[in-house]
Amino acid sequence: MVIRGIAAILTAMMGSLRIRDVLRPAEVTFTWQGRPFRAPVGESLATALLEAGIRCLGEGPGAPRAAFCMAGSCQQCLVRVDGRPAQACLVPVRAGMAAEPA
Amino acid sequence: MSVACDIAVLGAGPAGMAAATEAARRGARVVLLDEYPAPGGQAHRAAPPGFRMPADSDRRAGDRLRHALALSGAELRLGHRVWDLAGGPPAQAGISRPFRIASLGPQGPAALEARALILCPGAQERIIPFPGWTLPGVIGLAAASILLKAQGVLPGRRAVVAGVGPLLLAVAARVMKAGAELAAVVDLAGPAEWQAALPALASRPDLLMRGLAWRARLASRSVAVLRAHRVLAAEGGRVLERVRVAPLSGGAPEEFDCDALCIGHGLVPATEAARCLGAAHCYAPRDGGWVPVLDKDGRSSVPLLYVAGDAGSLRGAAAAPASGRLAALAALADLGRLPPRRHARARLGPALAHAHAVRPGAAMAAMMALRPALLDGIAPETVVCRCEGVTRRDIEQAIGAGAREMNQLGRFTRCGTGPCQGRLCGEAAAELLAGRVGGRERAGFLTTHPPLRPVPIEMLLGEPAPADTAPVLAPA
Incomplete structure (x- = not known):
């Protein structure tokens, strides 16, 4: 149990999920529930939240909701972006974007 | 404001890009619509602007299709979510009535009228x-x-x-x-x-x-x-x-x-658009499940409505461009823009390419066909329909209480009636029902109706104009 806990901390410290040999545009700041995060402009909000370690995007009727199909079809990643409902997998990150659970 | 065109193509994956390219090159006024901001579909999905991914064979094949499309003269409506399809020629030929396509784009709601419609929405995952x-x-x-x-x-x-x-x-x-x-x-x-x-x-x-x-x-x-x-x-x-x-x-x-x-x-053909327009479908597990009934050029049972690529039958991204070109050529011929003899000659190339490409696609489709044994793995308390939180037990109880068909099951339990409109749970729910009523044909499928995908109502309504407000009548 202790070993598993240490392993989890180590993997968390390993850093980014972003694949190294990809060239990306400049990073901008967006917020999730008021907390600031950085992501390359144009990356999908679902991806940026995954990278930020935020996996749970809301509470569904039966279970917590998380991005699932990444293709705009399953509606599990529905959040609120600048006050409007939006699918996180279809929304590109912009500077100053404010996102929160739907 | 409604714009008219000869051929509208829905979905800018490999089938849609090739269909739009073929039709536009031959002089037709073509509009290609897709929900994503760049053409490519899922197989050749483009990276966001400013991102450079390492090149691979999928990306190169996608770039070739994108390049041909850009030169073809087809109009692209990207970032458009199509939410309603209507019109189309009545089943008895002779009356000309365009298809009406309603979408929500970056600039708000848009309408399009098309004499012929080619559906290339691809597949979704099961x-x-x-x-x-x-x-x-x-x-x-x-x-x-x-x-x-x-x-x-x-x-x-x-x-x-x-x-x-x-x-x-x-x-x-x-x-x-x-x-x-x-x-x-x-x-x-x-x-x-x-x-x-x-x-x-x-x-x-x-x-x-x-x-x-x-x-x-x-x-x-x-x-x-x-x-x-x-x-x-x-x-x-x-x-x-x-x-x-x-x-x-x-x-x-x-x-x-x-x-x-x-x-x-496995993958399942996306059939909601074809079903919305009333095309006949059949259940063919080795093609991916419910598929529209098509002739070898992609003609559906509705005149001037065509389906190409994985949405017609799961044959993969390699077979999709040829399938798109065949549908485009058939549409041009049916609209009278390509004389029969020239059509017969033009379709030989894509027909041959298609015949070659479908073999591996068919083998993969057979492997991806639904495996009923997986149903045993759904525990009674497992949520099947995520949108509405419907468990296997809820579904079994509804079937026990007399639900005999998918739409009934939806009314009994709300399964498939949430925002994903059954895209995520439909296969499992239909298979659970099919086991009890004697097959998928009997279980049927959820009736499709607009909006085909969720759209915010205020975006469709826009600002109310004074003329939209009914005058208040003075009491008599």
């Missing part, structure tokens, strides 16, 4: 539920493929890749190449199934070699590749922590710690 499949960290194989190819991001730091079909090996190889740890590859198909598919795959030596290279890479890193195995459950507290796996034949389960499970049980 995932048969299992305990824990709703845990954050569990995603589709297609979703993982999008993350890796189009976003350049790993689904997790230690992944289990599971399910069946060509995406399984592709995702596993990409996860490993990108530097994540691969805990296990869990393949529903056994060695005998792969051997049976080999002769068909051999007609595409490039794909076969790529598959063998992936296999070799997995073997060299001593990744556990479990054939004829299934995922029993995903487990964890608030997020995924481990996956339990067992042989299909029964036997002792194994556990793998992981923070991502990428799982998919």
Whole structure:
């Protein structure tokens, strides 16, 4: 149990999920529930939240909701972006974007 | 404001790009619509602007199609979510009535009228539920493929890749190449199934070699590749922590710690647009499930309505462009823009290309056909319909109470009536029902109606004009 806990901390410290040999545009700041995060402009909000370690995007009727199909079809990643409902997998990150659970 | 065109093409994947290119090159006024901001579809999905991904054969094939499309003169309506389809010629020919396509684009609502309509919406992933499949960290194989190819991001730091079909090996190889740890590859198909598919795959030596290279890479890193195995459950507290796996034949389960499970049980043709317009469908498991009834050029039962690519029959991205070109040529001929003899000559090339490309696609479709045994893995308390929180037990009770068909099941339980409109749960729910009523034909499918996809109502309404407000009548 202790070993598993240490392993989890180590993997968390390993850093980014972003694949190294990809060239990306400049990073901008967006917020999730008021907390600031950085992501390359144009990356999908679902991806940026995954990278930020935020996996749970809301509470569904039966279970917590998380991005699932990444293709705009399953509606599990529905959040609120600048006050409007939006699918996180279809929304590109912009500077100053404010996102929160739907 | 409604714009008129000769041919509208829905979906800018390989089939749609090729269909629009073929028709526009031959002088037709063509409009191609897609929900994404760039053409490509899922197989050749473009990275966001400003991102540069390492080149691979999929990307190069996509770039060739995109390049031809850009030169063709077809008008692109990208970032448009099509939410309503109506009109079209009545079943008795002779009366000309355009298709009406309503979409929501970057500038707000848009309308389009088209004399002919080619549907190329592709396929969506089938995932048969299992305990824990709703845990954050569990995603589709297609979703993982999008993350890796189009976003350049790993689904997790230690992944289990599971399910069946060509995406399984592709995702596993990409996860490993990108530097994540691969805990296990869990393949529903056994060695005998792969051997049976080999002769068909051999007609595409490039794909076969790529598959063998992936296999070799997995073997060299001593990744556990479990054939004829299934995922029993995903487990964890608030997020995924481990996956339990067992042989299909029964036997002792194994556990793998992981923070991502990428799982998919095959692809299903996206038929909602064709169903919305009343095209006849049939249930053909080896084509992916419910598919529109089409002739060899993609003509549906509705005049001037065509379906091309995986939406017509799962034959893969390699076969899709030829299928799109055949549909475009048929539409031009049916609109009187291509004389019969020239049409007959023009269709020979794509017909030959299609015949060559469908063999490996058909072998993969057969492997991805729904496996009813997976239904046993859905526990009574497992949520089947995520949007409405409907469990297997709820569904079984509704069937016991007399639900005999998918729309009835929807009314009894709300299964399939949420925002995903049954795209995620429809296959599992229909299969559970089919087992009790005597087949998928009897279980039927959820009736499609607009909006085809959720759209915010204030975006459709816009600002109310004074003329829209009814005058208040003075009391008599």
